[in-house]
Amino acid sequence: MLRPTLLIAAVAVLSGACSESPSDERAMRLVDAMASDTHIGLVPGGSSDLGDSAGVPSVDGALPDAAAPPAPPPPPTLQQAIATITQKQLEADLGTIASDAYGGRNPGTPGGEKILDYVENIFKTAGLAPPTGQSSMRQKFTVGGTPTANIIGVMPGTDPLLKDEVVIVGGHHDHVGTSSDSGCGASASGNNICNGADDNGSGCTTIINVARALALLKGQNRRTLVFMTFGAEEKGLVGSRYYVEQAPLYPLSKTVYMINVDMVGYSQGGSVQALGGGRSQATSSIINQAAATYGVTPQITEKAGGGSDHYHFALAKVPYVFFFTGFHPCYHKTCDTVDRINFVDYTKIVKTVAHLAWEVTQRDQSPREDFASDYVMPAPSFKADAHAHVHDGIEWIDRSTQQWIRGPGSLYAP
């Protein structure tokens, strides 16, 4: 039903004005209006400027919704998210955290605090959340009486069946500091900072860049994705052990996969070891698929491999894979600097880790379903670290008895 005011206007027009005067054009548009049935608020004898056609009433008199917001862009795809991982950004992040300003990132030192801020700020900027039940992304603990922390950023899962299952992408952010802090040998030039570009600047930078990229897919992840940089790894896997044994913020039984990245900056020809990856057919095929996508050659082994932060997760029977490009002469030396990192292959490895993390998060099948967890983890061998631990009186492994020796400052002092 057409509205009364319009009827009056129409009659006025039709009864004699549509042939000559300048209002003809107005008249014709009115006719159009009538045809499109939009109320323009015309009153007899009154003047109104029709202006643009937006105001033309529709047949049912409803005003067209001129301000309809444009349809939201489709959510980014995994490929689009991973494409945001660039060598340039990796060089920037690793160049920063392995710079002398970070002083070798020994816990409790200014550099050891800077790295906590650096990681936390990036997790926050990426839009990650603190762990469930916590207001902060810092899981605090002390080592040898020195306060430090694990940094944990989370993308809560969205799938009603899988959201309580957790995939952890982790690597340690600390290093051994200076030659006076620990056993890292000072260089001939007197530079005594062990910058730890590869150990584990490369792993820590992997975690923050994978987090940035996958955070673009927030809301699409079925399982919960947890990004974690561990503290005090160089002091005996203290941060990851604290998480597993003292304060797992997510049930370990619901933790379906732990991806550990430690020293991935010295790839030879695109190769990377994926230790433990061969314990699950499902995940090893994902590793192969992801690696093929980004031009990486994975050496997937069943060998468990100790000495890094997956160790205590593995002891707790959490399926894991440990990415590592091997020891080298600059391990725990002042020459472990950013200029020695193979960034071309390193970038491919970071993309591969992102792809793997996402695939395991999205698949129906949980890695727990086929992960061969019937293995005995070897006691970790802490050559250099044993020296460091004596220093800090924390704990170390007695290589002759393979027994833990707990110093007075140990978290686990009897």
Ligand SMILES: [Zn+2]
């Ligand atoms: Zn390391």
